[in-house]
Amino acid sequence: MSDTSSTPTPSPAAASYQSTEEMVAAQAANEADALAQAQAELATLQAKSADLADQYLRAKAEAENARRRADDEISKARKFAVESFAESLLPVADSLEAGLTIKDASPEQIREGAEATLRQLLAALERNKVIAIAPPAGTKFDPHQHQAISMVPADQEANTVVSVLQKGYSIADRILRPALVTVAAPK
Numbered sequence: 001m002s003d004t005s006s007t008p009t010p011s012p013a014a015a016s017y018q019s020t021e022e023m024v025a026a027q028a029a030n031e032a033d034a035l036a037q038a039q040a041e042l043a044t045l046q047a048k049s050a051d052l053a054d055q056y057l058r059a060k061a062e063a064e065n066a067r068r069r070a071d072d073e074i075s076k077a078r079k080f081a082v083e084s085f086a087e088s089l090l091p092v093a094d095s096l097e098a099g100l101t102i103k104d105a106s107p108e109q110i111r112e113g114a115e116a117t118l119r120q121l122l123a124a125l126e127r128n129k130v131i132a133i134a135p136p137a138g139t140k141f142d143p144h145q146h147q148a149i150s151m152v153p154a155d156q157e158a159n160t161v162v163s164v165l166q167k168g169y170s171i172a173d174r175i176l177r178p179a180l181v182t183v184a185a186p187k
Helices: 022-078 082-103 107-127
Strands: 130-133 146-153 161-166 168-171 174-177 179-184
Touching: 022 107, 082 107, 130 161
Parallel strands: 146 179
Antiparallel strands: 130 168, 161 179, 168 174
C-alpha cells in the first residue's frame, strides 16, 4: 500500500485563482462585461427601432399625401371633364344666336344657316368622339346599338333594320342612346 494522501487536485479554472475573492472579482468582471455588451446591443436595437418607426411614419405620410393628391386630381377631372366639349359647342351657340338676330331672313337663308349650324354641331360631336348610330336598311338588328320600336312586314331578311326613326349616339364605344329602328318581321 502506498502511503499517499488523498488531497483533491484543484480544477484548472480554480487553479488560476489564488483566492475566493479573486474568483468572485473575476465573475463580477465577466458579468459587468456581459452587462455592458447587452446594454450596447440594446442601444443599437433601440436606435434601429427608432429609425424604422421614423421611416414608417414618413412612408405613411407620403402615402396619405399621394392619396390626397389623387383625390384632388379625380375631383378636378370630374369637375372639368366637359370643359373641352363645352368649348367645342360654343361656336354652335354663337351661330344660333347670330341667326336669331336676323329679322328679315328668307326661308332659304334660314335653311342655309340651320344647315351650317348643324354641320358645326356634328363636327363638334365628332371631335369629342360622339358618333352617330344610323344603320342603313338591311343591317342586322343589334340590340346593343338599336332599339326596335316595331316589327313590320318587309321584303328583306327577318331581324334586319327596315328604317331608322331616330339616330342613336355612342361615345368611346359606349352607347349614349340606341338608334330607334323598325325591324323586318319574320315571313
